[in-house]
Amino acid sequence: MNHLGLWHGGDYYPEQWLNEPQILEEDLKLMKQAGINTVTLGVFSWSFLEPEEGEYKLSWLIDRVNLLYENGISVIMATPSAARPKWLADRYPEVLRVNEEGVRQLFGGRHNHCYTSNVYREKIRVINQKLATTFSAHPGILMWHISNEYGGECHCPLCQEAFRKWLEKRYDTIENLNMRWCTAFWSHVYLSFDQVESPSTIGENMVHGLNLDWKRFVTEQTADFVRWEIKALKDAGAMQPVTTNFMYDYKGLNYKKLSKEIDVVSWDSYPLWHKNKEILTARDNGMQHDYMRSLKKKPFLLMESCPSSTNWQGVSKLKKPGMLELNSLHAVSHGSDSVLYFQIRQSKGSSEKFHGAVIDHYGGEDTRVYQEVCHIGESLDGLKELAGTEVKSKVALIYDIENRWAMEDAQGPRNKGLYYKEAAVKIYSAMKKLGLNVDVISMEDSLTGYDLVAAPMLYLFHSGIEDKFRKFVNEGGKLMLTYWSGIVDEWDSCFSGGVPHDLMDVVGLRSTEIDGLYDGEYNHMIPKSGGMEEIRYECNHLCDIVSLKGAEVLATYKDDFYHGYPALTKNRYGKGVAYYVCADGEQKFYDDFLREVIKANGIVPLVKGEIPEDVEVCSRHSDQHQYLFFQNFNREPVKLVPEMIDEIKNGTLIFGELREHGVIGGYQTLVIKREN
């Protein structure tokens, strides 16, 4: 991405220490020692940039940028919109959000501002332009960081009005809206767009078309605000790329849409290590890395991560020795070009004073955390050449936010939990166990180039996905669909004539009924063919009952009145194959089933031989080379199988150590470089 190689550093708040220059001096010394080459400045600095309305003070920031640059540290410069000064809220109440019950919030926290407010937009325009004018030509500025962790929504009159305009543009006539939202149900017909109100727990919250469109509007309004912020910067001469930092599995925004507004995707990752088995946490977090990378199919930035324990989590668990590096390189292995921390120095007070930092309240160099950060600085320096390399995946998992919004908002078939994310994680984990790179994509994305696409629980069909699937399979692709798919159109209105909509011939069956299982209630899937014989797999939550229209049965249900009915099927269509999983199978089912699918269809994993349970394999590619990562998420050493050891020995070990007998140490990472 630039001359620095992999970026190492994090969020830095010099404005908290302006009265303590010796602290700022100490910071510089410790950052340099730790191999830090990048810091983010300006997040939450508004009160220091414009302490009173119209009085701008940028000198402290200019001084800091200069000094950092002189010391070899570049800057990601943030716009300050994520928290507004008190004077702004006091003078212009319209900037404060209104919640869905119609209550104007008081000043407080952060992200408490209306994205529609012209006042807010005007104020942010001016300050962004001041920043761009000041810094756009500075050689120490790497990138612009728009606001911080966008999120939330506002129901104020300005937003209501904008929502109505957005609906009018979308539907043209109110009759069209009424038809799409099925407002005939419960006499909910609108006579004009003026009558529409945003969803509310004290008003309407059961018109799912309204709910879904409101979520889309919130994304659009946020995107519009992002555009506004970026335009202000560019109008004032900013040339650097822009990013904004995303959050873990955040359901409030459609990141696929938002990612189109920015140049580089970045995100803030705070996995709960040491809670479950580490490899499970690695799968879960790795899927998020892959999701972020797949948004633009380009390297991303790990914008925030915690060097120690994270104070806003339920339990502030220390990272055990080695975990910080493992976590950092895990991001790199999935496509990150950075390891950035929140935060360089702990604040003295307020709500994140106990959040881990490179430099803690004690302030000395002799802390375990600081020493580990220094070590990572060296490691990243040694892996410099990875910057800008790409991740290539032959398989993709569709994990779609619009689908999720609709499915989780709908009533039925299991209000006590649909387990969409869990189903996606199970499939993703099975793919990683087999040694595959995985793209995690949305229905908007192209399927071209993939060998296998898995699409669990695709309740809502949009972006012409039926046609994409048909074409994909017809041309030889391997598709895996599941229960509860193709049920509704993009307005959450049910398809008639049978489901999965427009794909019954592709999958060779029709879903006729779906049974909800209580918590603790199970059915079982019994495989028919050799590979999985003598085994039964637990399934729960949802069991689809299908009527075959040509598909081959690979497994049947063991229990209940649908004993003997198909539980897993396969259908040849065109040059390809479509699998259909009828029920929410356990992890082992997906592991075994996907192994068969990979084998049967000649999909080649990154390495030969069985990957040990606690080890993850990933790869990045440059034009000439492949960089293969082996990461051991077990605290104890793990032995590799001979085929894998041979493969490693055939490459060049550029990071880490392969011990005698092919053992990787606890929490250790190996990086092998080999010719493409």
Added chain:
Amino acid sequence: MNHLGLWHGGDYYPEQWLNEPQILEEDLKLMKQAGINTVTLGVFSWSFLEPEEGEYKLSWLIDRVNLLYENGISVIMATPSAARPKWLADRYPEVLRVNEEGVRQLFGGRHNHCYTSNVYREKIRVINQKLATTFSAHPGILMWHISNEYGGECHCPLCQEAFRKWLEKRYDTIENLNMRWCTAFWSHVYLSFDQVESPSTIGENMVHGLNLDWKRFVTEQTADFVRWEIKALKDAGAMQPVTTNFMYDYKGLNYKKLSKEIDVVSWDSYPLWHKNKEILTARDNGMQHDYMRSLKKKPFLLMESCPSSTNWQGVSKLKKPGMLELNSLHAVSHGSDSVLYFQIRQSKGSSEKFHGAVIDHYGGEDTRVYQEVCHIGESLDGLKELAGTEVKSKVALIYDIENRWAMEDAQGPRNKGLYYKEAAVKIYSAMKKLGLNVDVISMEDSLTGYDLVAAPMLYLFHSGIEDKFRKFVNEGGKLMLTYWSGIVDEWDSCFSGGVPHDLMDVVGLRSTEIDGLYDGEYNHMIPKSGGMEEIRYECNHLCDIVSLKGAEVLATYKDDFYHGYPALTKNRYGKGVAYYVCADGEQKFYDDFLREVIKANGIVPLVKGEIPEDVEVCSRHSDQHQYLFFQNFNREPVKLVPEMIDEIKNGTLIFGELREHGVIGGYQTLVIKREN
């Protein structure tokens, strides 16, 4: 009830398909095929009947009624008040409810309207009269269905004012109100009726007399609205009987009061089959059937039931094959003259789009559900003669809503759960196991004609129940009272001088203290006499400590400082007997105890011989015949005892099949007809 025999059909919403005439045509065909003879129209149709204020469009409805009638399908015509059009809310905000925190709700959902608002009343009057004028003479109209599932409450200024007027009428002077509500406690004395406010979580919610009267007022205000709706219909010439549909175990209204406003009781039944043992669900739901029937002691209507899975429940569980018929005939066996479904055709969108229906989104005839509905159509046709037959019960269970309101609102003796309903269900279940028809009545009802009356946890005494009990026992009745009875008067004010109030001589004891048991804490009841010897019964939640005044001890406590104290007593009074159960015994206690009571007092069950655990026996009567139902709630076949087989063979089997060796098939129903 009419020429149709048992009604078969359900809620139908042609207004959702006015633009798709082929759908409406298909509906007709499929309904006829399925033996459907009745549909409910007009629920939630306001937006289609009066799309803009004052513009009425009834033609689509007239056409539909005509077409249905021509095809042999009659109509239950609903008034549209359960959901109002958006224009009505926008133009007249007073029709929107105000919650108990004083917040006016926004438009949304359904039932969100003030019952006091003159605007709302006037609007509904006009539209009801339009409907009545149009349809009262139509031969296809069977009945008027007033609104839908009345419920909820409004705290707006209009309702506050009405509440104060209602209180003034009730109490005459404020001094009287102060005395009844014990406002001396916490200095809560009112100086005038004007000072009274409805209960509120941000105001007063601990004056139990106020809370109780507020609930009574809500019922009265709802009843007044029902009267208003009916008057509008009748003023415009409506002659057909009227109903309104009630809900399962609904605590918001006193249905006993409400039932007086209507001609026929109907209700909406959605049991959670396949969750617990089916027979337990059957008991629970059967008790509700009996409660609904006992409101008017006449056949009722099953107004809604689900042909498949119910989407608003936590888990949308499919009905296993046979369960739909079993469920339908269960209603008939308890006195229903109909089997009506919600709904004929699934809506395409909005909150109930996944609610089961006769015709689903797929739309074909080849669905399991549609086939089962057709089969039920045939079954009901074969049982036609049952229409209008009555249920006769020798035993009654008092399950009183005013008692429940007061008991559950009071603080103590077990805020973590009193288990009133559970106690009632245990007694009801024991009665059904013994083969008895049961009336489920309130304290308002007469006790005349019953052999046995059980009245668990009658905390609040009203309607002169003390005198009724005394007279009932004196004249030979068998009464069963329990712990926590006769504690307060109808204002929730404690009786002095000992409890159960005015019945200490009838039961032969005084309750002196009551012990609350923690969850998981148990005591035991040890029977003294032969029949139950060598057994101990668990009891929990509440244990009454009584001082004997003549009663005979049938069982004693095993544990705690009241070890050896009476736990079950019997007292002869006049020509009758009063039993007193001191603690919340387990099901087996009630089973064994009631068997003894029945035997000792010569109460004769419907059939001879022990009824198998999973089988329920009910009966209906015409002037000439008795119709005896045997329903097997086990999915597996069950064998009857020889005495019972003989009894069956002595009657005429008019429905179902008794297999070899006296076996009833899984989920199967038998109906035997015999001379009275």
Added chain:
Amino acid sequence: MNHLGLWHGGDYYPEQWLNEPQILEEDLKLMKQAGINTVTLGVFSWSFLEPEEGEYKLSWLIDRVNLLYENGISVIMATPSAARPKWLADRYPEVLRVNEEGVRQLFGGRHNHCYTSNVYREKIRVINQKLATTFSAHPGILMWHISNEYGGECHCPLCQEAFRKWLEKRYDTIENLNMRWCTAFWSHVYLSFDQVESPSTIGENMVHGLNLDWKRFVTEQTADFVRWEIKALKDAGAMQPVTTNFMYDYKGLNYKKLSKEIDVVSWDSYPLWHKNKEILTARDNGMQHDYMRSLKKKPFLLMESCPSSTNWQGVSKLKKPGMLELNSLHAVSHGSDSVLYFQIRQSKGSSEKFHGAVIDHYGGEDTRVYQEVCHIGESLDGLKELAGTEVKSKVALIYDIENRWAMEDAQGPRNKGLYYKEAAVKIYSAMKKLGLNVDVISMEDSLTGYDLVAAPMLYLFHSGIEDKFRKFVNEGGKLMLTYWSGIVDEWDSCFSGGVPHDLMDVVGLRSTEIDGLYDGEYNHMIPKSGGMEEIRYECNHLCDIVSLKGAEVLATYKDDFYHGYPALTKNRYGKGVAYYVCADGEQKFYDDFLREVIKANGIVPLVKGEIPEDVEVCSRHSDQHQYLFFQNFNREPVKLVPEMIDEIKNGTLIFGELREHGVIGGYQTLVIKREN
């Protein structure tokens, strides 16, 4: 405290029975019979003292006081501010509280009044003066009881204004406030005091300095109101001492501050007997008694206790025979000069109608509870000489409310639970098991005179506690600190340079990191020395990792990456010793560890020999005598060890019975008198 000896009686509400004179007469008779010498009048009587604004009616109260006095019963006279009449709320809405979301509450409950409102203050001033004028010279008035269970807070404009004034006085300049609250974080800088708003869930709730100061302000505003009430009484001639009744472990107010406004501390104790092992409940409640006594280091009053079951608790559990006396004498053993009940006679209605009382709804003398109360009356009469005697403690436990406020409000290191109170109770229990009297003090208190001070989890340091600790140890004291201590200053701002702040040399170590453990996750502490060998103690929740600076290691961690690191240390400093407990050890750890500490440092318990697990030992002292209490909290008899029996036999048994072989009966109390 006066001529009555120990006070026996409780809250009495004759205003509820003014229309039933025979009840009032009966009350007098039953009170006299039960040895009742004191009642509290006037709590919640405002509606009867001033039924309409400006119309005062005190005659009923005068009559009552006279009659009681003539019958030997004295009066604690309450001011009526705890509940206001409806007319006051209706006419002056400013007296109603505003919640933290800015919503003005409706009239209802009690304690729903703004402490800042001038209207409310003026109204209460006038009525308090009426009471004082009327009763100050009456010989039957023992004491003034200001309001009732002060609590809660108000966010109305008047309170906001008062808060800002309080802040201005505290901080002088807004720059100072900004620095102390660290408002630089999230751009929260204030430009003037006018901009400050109270904490709110719909506004700011994450600026911990603000939260903490708001709690302090609430205490100050309440204290100011108390002063106002007392001044009104005194201005009108009241001479008697004043009290106000505190609540169990109440977190809303700083009782240490509030206790300075009153002459005598009193509190309302409702332990949950018969839920856990009784001795555990006794420890928990005993610690509260000691906390209340330590506020002024003088005898306190048990102002409320329940003669039977407590209706507002989750389960209304009866007190088993003997428990009421045990509970009553438990208070006396810890320093109470009274046994007072809520309430003399049960109210007929409203929210506490089922709260236990000396006289219940039945009303007879032949109740178990009344008989037990009579017995206690006799017992207290026999222990008369205890009135006014003191409790002397050589050990103190610091349990500080400001520390708790800050620690529980902070984010991290364990938002799922810090277990501060539990840690304090474990240490307290260990001390009591060893036979020590314990003072439970705050950081404001002096440490002079104690042999041992234990201060668990002293997160926030205030009142110069660092210096107090240093001096205390230096002069020979034994100090026990723990993990998570000395982290922040009084503004919740972190100390730099290492923790525990300014005490690293005293404890001989620095805390470097702290690990949060998940629920169900454990580490273990392994003692190094003989006394505790072969044992491992579980620890959980929080594990401190320390770097030694001279301390001796007494135990190490068994598990995790800090296996072998110090888990318990000891450091000699000056003439004393400072212990440091690194982790949240189990009860047995504290039991064993404190036994060693006591032994090693020559601290002498109240009695020789091992105290049985279920027995508690306490003592009170007059100038000449020591009164030693032995209380058996087991329902079964318990045998004492020979050393203890000898000690008892050397004193004079003035209460209870020591059975053969040194056995104390179940739930029995012994009191031994011996020369000092």
